[in-house]
Amino acid sequence: MKANRLLEVCVDTIKGARIAAENGADRIELCAALSEGGLTPSSGMMSAASGLSVPVYAMIRPRSGDFRYSDVEKELMLKDIRAAEQNGMKGVVIGSVTDADRLDTAFLKPALQGTALNATLHRAFDTLSDFKTAIDDAVSVGFERVLTSGHQNTADEGCTVIREAVRYATGRISIMAGSGVTPANAARILKETGVEELHASCSMRQCALPASREVQLGFASATGQKLTDARLVRALRQAVDVR
Template identity: 40%
Template sequence: MILEICCGDIDSVGAALTGGAGRIELCCGLEAGGLTPSAGLLEQALWKSRRLMSPVPVNVLVRPRPGDFLYSDKELSQCVQDTAYAVGCQADGIVFGALTSEGEIDEYACEKVIDAIRQTTLPEQKVSMTFHRAFDMCRDPFEALETAVRLGFDRILTSGQAPTAEAGIELIAELKARADGRISIMPGAGVTPENIRRIVDATGVTEIHASAKERVASKMRFRRENVGMGSGEADEYSRFVTSAAIVKQLVKSAHQDLLF
């Protein structure tokens, strides 16, 4: 069982490694569903992982903006450049997804990113490819499954087209059965120490994705409460970070038998 932890900052990367994560999905902007991480965050995360006796793979999310997954030519060019940079930094995988306006996987966009991976990968380098939760916005999940297989993706990250992976168990299990070993199905969204075992046992998956996040308060003593940096609704003096303790609980729960 591989537990992938989504990390949005360098402290979260450290917490995920301390907690025993089997893989990291690196991004930023978790409040927007995840966006491409900065060059500095990417290089620091890879350094943290590589200095371990048993390095933990770091997969990099490539998503140029919040919102839908219908990308313009300029946005796609940005994705291609970000992909090439990440692979050139020795990232272990790329996490990407794009859709057409009709809700199908955008094969052209995916092929451009896949080409960037192939052209940048060194002979001794292995770079995995994950189709991310854009899959959950697809019109037909079974058609999208076959497209992802044909394109050469290694795994699909999905909540089963439901608000959480627990709510999407039925579809996740069906996708796993239809994949029949051709591609890995990785549940994600709302995965907790309390439900991870149920999701794994009900679907038969061998990898699962979680954020293991908790809210932490700012250490700022002086505060200007009436000024916001974004929409004005966000709390500027707290943020979500990965918790090493929650990661440890997830690892423990994922590897123990159900009690019911």
């Protein structure tokens, strides 16, 4: 019998990290600002999450927007990798691309060679036109996995490319499907793509009070905050385990 499929849950609060770990996540992607696609979490947050019962990988992304980074930003990313090491992370989630729409191997390879941490290539992969070249580059750099939605907005829509990526990468690097993964579509994504790892936020939106001072002063969104939901983690865990 095959080993259990893996469920990774991305979170941007320490409470969310604990909920994910306690309700079936195999691994946590720790971020700040998931509303911006995920940014580097603080050293304090990394330290707090390091004692959880499952491996925690820290997002290394210095800003929102594209993945073409300046030399100053790359230096910051290297410092953040060191912070992840010092604060007990088991891995990092990182990506960088060139103006030629290739993976930035000149930066990423020495960055990963300079750390003992494992590494996931995040969805910067989905911005690259040639997924086979991107997989080859990811292997050469030293990534252990690629997170992808199959070049579409959601993994459900990108099943065809994800399946092709799995076939092309087999034996060299793991392909993890993510973006829009829910208990309702997880089984279909797993079956149609052949991936053994799924990535999801397992979050629900908590409505804000429009009249609250936090909303009025711009500290909170009027549409509310998305928070990790224990029921969704458990439901997705169950969906992932069904074969």
